[in-house]
Amino acid sequence: MNTATTSPDSTHLGSHREDGVAELLQITDTHLFADAGTELLGIATFDSCRAVVEAIREDAEPKDAILATGDLSQDHSPESYRRFTGLMATLAPPVYWLPGNHDDAPVMQAELDAAGISNAKHLLLAHWQILLLDTQVRGKAHGELAEAQLALLDEVIRRYPRHHLLVAVHHQAVPVGCAWLDQHNLRNAEAFRQRLSRHQASRAVLFGHVHQGFDEVHDGVRYLASPSTCIQFKPLSDDFALDTTAPGWRALSLYPDGRLSTRVWRLPPDAFVPDFSATGY
Numbered sequence: 001m002n003t004a005t006t007s008p009d010s011t012h013l014g015s016h017r018e019d020g021v022a023e024l025l026q027i028t029d030t031h032l033f034a035d036a037g038t039e040l041l042g043i044a045t046f047d048s049c050r051a052v053v054e055a056i057r058e059d060a061e062p063k064d065a066i067l068a069t070g071d072l073s074q075d076h077s078p079e080s081y082r083r084f085t086g087l088m089a090t091l092a093p094p095v096y097w098l099p100g101n102h103d104d105a106p107v108m109q110a111e112l113d114a115a116g117i118s119n120a121k122h123l124l125l126a127h128w129q130i131l132l133l134d135t136q137v138r139g140k141a142h143g144e145l146a147e148a149q150l151a152l153l154d155e156v157i158r159r160y161p162r163h164h165l166l167v168a169v170h171h172q173a174v175p176v177g178c179a180w181l182d183q184h185n186l187r188n189a190e191a192f193r194q195r196l197s198r199h200q201a202s203r204a205v206l207f208g209h210v211h212q213g214f215d216e217v218h219d220g221v222r223y224l225a226s227p228s229t230c231i232q233f234k235p236l237s238d239d240f241a242l243d244t245t246a247p248g249w250r251a252l253s254l255y256p257d258g259r260l261s262t263r264v265w266r267l268p269p270d271a272f273v274p275d276f277s278a279t280g281y
């Protein structure tokens with residue numbers, strides 16, 4: 001792995017593969033607590049996250065980076081972020097992150113900085129660029145991209161027009177089909193999508209928040225979400241409902257010609273079963 005800063009804004013990210021394909025993982029919505037035993041709707045989130053990390057470690061195929069797409073903490077405590085950094089320290093690839101609605105961004109930043117996790121938000125590969133944007137609106141479950149975040153997107157599209165583009169955010173910029181969850185969406189998604197439509201190379205958007213696998217193309221842009229490492233939401237459900245699927249993560253391969261291949265991985269069924277009588281949190 002080769003990471004070096006070339007400008008205040010961009011970090012070079014190398015690919016370990018000779019054919020230049022970059023191998024990434026997405027980990028999202030870990031919802032960790034200060035206490036390892038605390039449960040979110042019946043699942044001890046530290047245990048399920050640790051099981052995901054162990055499954056990732058068992059995969060012999062090296063990875064170039066891990067993207068953590070928010071809601072890393074459920075209780076905003078410094079200790080919860082230390083639980084996250086402790087688990088990430090057992091993985092070889094560099095971790096990059098962005099905040100979700102449940103995160104306390106200053107505490108998160110302080111703890112991840114202290115653990116030596118990079119705060120880089122623009123990763124430049126030979127043929128791809130990855131931009132991590134902050135959609136958090138403090139105290140709200142929905143998201144919004146501030147003008148400064150939209151300006152970053154404008155800037156990388158202007159500077160690297162031929163690089164294929166992967167944008168990572170927490171909130172969904174297209175409806176996932178769960179009415180209760182789509183009310184907590186990215187509010188100015190239209191402004192975001194308009195900017196993406198200007199980019200001439202391949203475009204994909206990776207998000208968390210929805211606790212389910214999602215893979216759709218809208219206006220030529222691929223929208224991908226990963227299961228959470230803890231509880232899963234039931235797809236296409238109008239009202240809050242948990243799903244029976246296991247905690248998981250997403251693997252992505254970025255090809256030099258702009259192709260993107262991806263799949264969701266999950267823990268074995270029944271290892272972590274939530275409380276299905278729950279009606280929210």
Ligand SMILES: Nc1ncnc2c1ncn2[C@@H]1O[C@@H]2COP(=O)(O)O[C@H]2[C@H]1O
Nearest residue numbers: 071101102141180184209240279280281
């Ligand atoms: N029953 C519910 N109805 C609407 N929103 C909810 C409900 N339960 C939880 N939420 C919110 O919806 C959010 C979706 O995922 P989050 O983990 O970001 O956090 C969740 C809560 O803020």
Ligand SMILES: [Fe+2]
Nearest residue numbers: 071100101209
């Ligand atoms: Fe969220």
